[in-house]
Amino acid sequence: MTNKANAPASASAAGLRGVFAASSSISDVDGEKGELIYQGYNIHDLAKHSTFEEVIFLLWNKRLPTSSELSELERSLRASYEIPAELVALMKQFPREADPIDVLRTAISALEFYDPNARDVSRETSIKTAIRLTAQFPTIVAASDRIRRGLDPVPPAGSLNIAANFLYMLKGEKPSEHDAHVFDICLVLHADHELNASTFTARVVAGTLADMYAAVTAAIGALSGPLHGGANTNVMKTLLEIGEIENVEPYIKKALAEKRKIMGFGHAVYKTEDPRATHLREFSKQAGESAGDSKWYEMSRKVEEIIMREKGLYPNVDFFSASTYYMMGIPLDLYTPIFAISRISGWTGHVLEQYTDNKLIRPRAEYVGRRDIPYVPIDQR
Numbered sequence: 447m448t449n450k451a452n453a454p455a456s457a458s459a460a461g462l463r464g465v466f467a468a469s470s471s472i473s474d475v476d477g478e479k480g481e482l483i484y485q486g487y488n489i490h491d492l493a494k495h496s497t498f499e500e501v502i503f504l505l506w507n508k509r510l511p512t513s514s515e516l517s518e519l520e521r522s523l524r525a526s527y528e529i530p531a532e533l534v535a536l537m538k539q540f541p542r543e544a545d546p547i548d549v550l551r552t553a554i555s556a557l558e559f560y561d562p563n564a565r566d567v568s569r570e571t572s573i574k575t576a577i578r579l580t581a582q583f584p585t586i587v588a589a590s591d592r593i594r595r596g597l598d599p600v601p602p603a604g605s606l607n608i609a610a611n612f613l614y615m616l617k618g619e620k621p622s623e624h625d626a627h628v629f630d631i632c633l634v635l636h637a638d639h640e641l642n643a644s645t646f647t648a649r650v651v652a653g654t655l656a657d658m659y660a661a662v663t664a665a666i667g668a669l670s671g672p673l674h675g676g677a678n679t680n681v682m683k684t685l686l687e688i689g690e691i692e693n694v695e696p697y698i699k700k701a702l703a704e705k706r707k708i709m710g711f712g713h714a715v716y717k718t719e720d721p722r723a724t725h726l727r728e729f730s731k732q733a734g735e736s737a738g739d740s741k742w743y744e745m746s747r748k749v750e751e752i753i754m755r756e757k758g759l760y761p762n763v764d765f766f767s768a769s770t771y772y773m774m775g776i777p778l779d780l781y782t783p784i785f786a787i788s789r790i791s792g793w794t795g796h797v798l799e800q801y802t803d804n805k806l807i808r809p810r811a812e813y814v815g816r817r818d819i820p821y822v823p824i825d826q827r
């Protein structure tokens with residue numbers, strides 16, 4: 447690349463692969479080992495022993511909570527579940543066919559109007575904003591699904607944790623302990639993932655000292671793309687399109703021959719199995735077994751086997767989450783908003799970290815255009 451004064455040599459890497467664009471202690475991905483850590487804790491230990499609420503504390507505070515700190519956070523989150531009535535009224539004006547991830551993005555942008563302290567980016571107020579956002583994402587997603595189906599939103603249940611409360615608000619009945627637990631671990635697994643596209647977006651916006659609502663609204667926009675959080679919905683669409691296990695091989699081979707990407711495979715950082723996929727594969731299997739219908743799990747395994755054989759690619763976090771959510775009876779277009787319900791904890795953690803030691807993020811572009819072209823008046827062109 448051209449060696450411009452003040453332009454780092456590494457900036458020419460397409461897609462910024464391998465470029466360190468922030469310092470963070472929140473999470474780390476080791477793509478060679480297939481390892482993910484949150485604040486030093488291995489994701490496998492957290493998936494086994496922790497809860498989403500505990501992980502939220504960890505991401506925001508760089509350490510695990512004591513039991514009284516955890517109770518205090520749970521109390522604050524539950525006290526913030528409810529969304530302003532004005533927001534529900536606004537959401538009722540949205541088109542019924544609007545994509546729920548776009549509804550979430552717009553609702554979060556509007557939520558700022560009802561927070562008189564939104565512009566205060568001090569640590570103390572930002573933690574309160576982070577609690578509010580994390581508590582209200584599930585309420586907005588569940589309400590948007592009820593509204594589009596012509597139903598009244600189910601008021602949040604302050605006695606339930608975030609995972610159980612979301613499933614309760616979505617369906618209007620308390621989830622089984624098993625489903626609530628599996629969903630809770632899904633939230634743990636999706637909570638943070640270093641400098642992925644939406645988190646980077648949140649940090650860029652926060653770096654201008656714009657408020658947390660602005661940063662998170664932009665992050666939702668980044669998450670919605672099919673190469674990022676939009677992949678999980680597309681995985682289930684693909685499985686439904688394939689339809690039957692005997693169709694898997696010809697379908698995948700044809701798609702690969704046409705150079706189409708199979709959603710839920712490959713990763714910008716992992717060169718081996720995504721550690722989150724290991725848990726989700728098991729959840730998908732269990733969901734099939736307990737429903738007495740392992741079709742989607744079996745089909746997923748077959749797709750996995752063919753993609754490994756043909757392309758040497760591993761499944762990522764989106765692949766088995768699709769069939770897991772499908773077996774829980776969750777509508778396909780809510781999978782990406784569910785990703786956001788979890789990732790809000792990481793986004794807000796990164797925004798808090800960015801505010802603490804802020805520097806405006808302003809990289810350079812490698813100019814590849816022409817120079818010194820004489821200006822020709824329009825009537826002479």
Ligand SMILES: CC(C)(COP(=O)(O)OP(=O)(O)OC[C@H]1O[C@@H](n2cnc3c(N)ncnc32)[C@H](O)[C@@H]1OP(=O)(O)O)[C@@H](O)C(=O)NCCC(=O)NCCS
Nearest residue numbers: 672673674677706707708709710711712713714762763764
């Ligand atoms: C995630 C992703 C964007 C990472 O991409 P990347 O590291 O930039 O890799 P590339 O897109 O450059 O792909 C490298 C090669 O692998 C192939 N590849 C990558 N992912 C693939 C997939 N899901 N299906 C088929 N082929 C794939 C590419 O076609 C390319 O092959 P080529 O060298 O023969 O052209 C990419 O794997 C992808 O698009 N996956 C599907 C979407 C998805 O699941 N996203 C969620 C990520 S958590």
